[in-house]
Amino acid sequence: MGLLRASVELVQTDTRLSERNELRGVSIPHLKEGMWLLDCGCGVGSITVGLIDHVRPGLVVGADRAFGGFRGAIQYASEHEVAGLEFIGADAYATPFRDDTFDAALAHSMLETLDRPSEALREIRRVLKPAGVVGVASVEYGGLLLAGPSLELLQNFYKIRQELWLRNRIANPWTGRNLRAFLVEAGFSSVEASARYIPYGDPEAVKRFGMDRASDCQDPEFAEPAAELNFADSVTLQAIAAAWSRWATDPRSFAAFAWGNAIAWKQRCKKALLGGHSREMVDKKQDQTRSRPIPQQAPLKSGLLNERLLESSANRFRSDRRHLISGDGMFGG
Ligand SMILES: C[S@@+](CC[C@H](N)C(=O)[O-])C[C@H]1O[C@@H](n2cnc3c(N)ncnc32)[C@H](O)[C@@H]1O
Numbered sequence: 001m002g003l004l005r006a007s008v009e010l011v012q013t014d015t016r017l018s019e020r021n022e023l024r025g026v027s028i029p030h031l032k033e034g035m036w037l038l039d040c041g042c043g044v045g046s047i048t049v050g051l052i053d054h055v056r057p058g059l060v061v062g063a064d065r066a067f068g069g070f071r072g073a074i075q076y077a078s079e080h081e082v083a084g085l086e087f088i089g090a091d092a093y094a095t096p097f098r099d100d101t102f103d104a105a106l107a108h109s110m111l112e113t114l115d116r117p118s119e120a121l122r123e124i125r126r127v128l129k130p131a132g133v134v135g136v137a138s139v140e141y142g143g144l145l146l147a148g149p150s151l152e153l154l155q156n157f158y159k160i161r162q163e164l165w166l167r168n169r170i171a172n173p174w175t176g177r178n179l180r181a182f183l184v185e186a187g188f189s190s191v192e193a194s195a196r197y198i199p200y201g202d203p204e205a206v207k208r209f210g211m212d213r214a215s216d217c218q219d220p221e222f223a224e225p226a227a228e229l230n231f232a233d234s235v236t237l238q239a240i241a242a243a244w245s246r247w248a249t250d251p252r253s254f255a256a257f258a259w260g261n262a263i264a265w266k267q268r269c270k271k272a273l274l275g276g277h278s279r280e281m282v283d284k285k286q287d288q289t290r291s292r293p294i295p296q297q298a299p300l301k302s303g304l305l306n307e308r309l310l311e312s313s314a315n316r317f318r319s320d321r322r323h324l325i326s327g328d329g330m331f332g333g
Pocket of ligand 1: 040043047063064065066090091107110
């Protein structure tokens with residue numbers, strides 16, 4: 001099987017479950033049929049669900065410390081009989097997986113939420129097979145482009161948000177630029193970092209973006225701590241919300257978010273490392289191995305992937321499709 005055009009530069013598009021088969025603008029050129037992939041910090045699992053299409057008949061495991069977040073995705077997978085997809089509650093710093101389990105891993109829009117991203121990447125490295133590949137993507141507020149009316153107020157919005165993120169340890173807004181450093185610190189080799197922009201530059205995108213930011217200003221999770229910490233009182237927030245609403249319909253408005261991406265290998269397969277075999281020979285051998293049937297025993301250190309828990313979770317939580325496509329608070333925007 002040739003290379004699949006999926007995505008590890010990944011899904012820093014607006015990927016939602018509704019778009020899960022498209023993975024717009026994303027490419028995980030290293031994914032292949034039969035691979036085992038870990039989506040670390042999978043959130044609601046909207047990306048995770050789409051990834052199975054790129055490794056089938058392999059296995060995709062979504063792991064997140066917020067166990068309940070992916071209940072909708074579990075239900076979706078069960079209703080649509082999506083095979084090869086598992087979810088587990090797990091801490092990125094200490095996952096329950098055995099060493100050398102996965103062929104690929106993804107950490108999308110999650111390293112920015114961690115105090116010790118390199119440590120989490122070290123854990124990902126541990127559970128990757130020797131030739132395993134990891135893809136990471138994180139927002140980079142230093143590259144934010146904004147144009148249009150009332151720029152000062154809009155910039156003030158981002159100033160407040162960044163202060164809040166840092167103060168409340170929600171996220172580091174400047175993670176995108178450091179992905180290469182984190183991967184190197186975690187012991188990965190052949191680290192390839194890049195950056196890209198997600199633009200909001202047509203009437204529909206500008207409107208959605210501006211109105212979302214206007215409603216952020218009224219969101220108690222933003223407004224309350226902003227007031228408590230004296231970053232902005234309610235009058236200032238109202239002015240900022242009004243500026244976003246104006247911006248949303250102004251034909252001159254434009255915004256673009258920078259994202260850092262990186263791909264790295266646990267131990268890049270070089271000819272010397274492969275006992276004189278070529279990359280193609282090794283790929284062929286790995287393909288043969290991967291064509292094995294998926295074992296009943298899942299890759300946990302001990303025992304089965306929490307199947308009973310997942311099943312009861314899927315039964316316990318009833319959610320409609322709207323929940324699935326509501327997005328998971330991916331950073332950026
Ligand atoms: C912004 S969301 C990103 C979700 C998803 N990867 C995406 O891009 O849509 C960050 C996720 O990382 C998870 N997370 C943060 N710290 C974690 C940790 N120590 N272990 C596992 N998951 C963690 C959060 O629970 C949250 O679901």
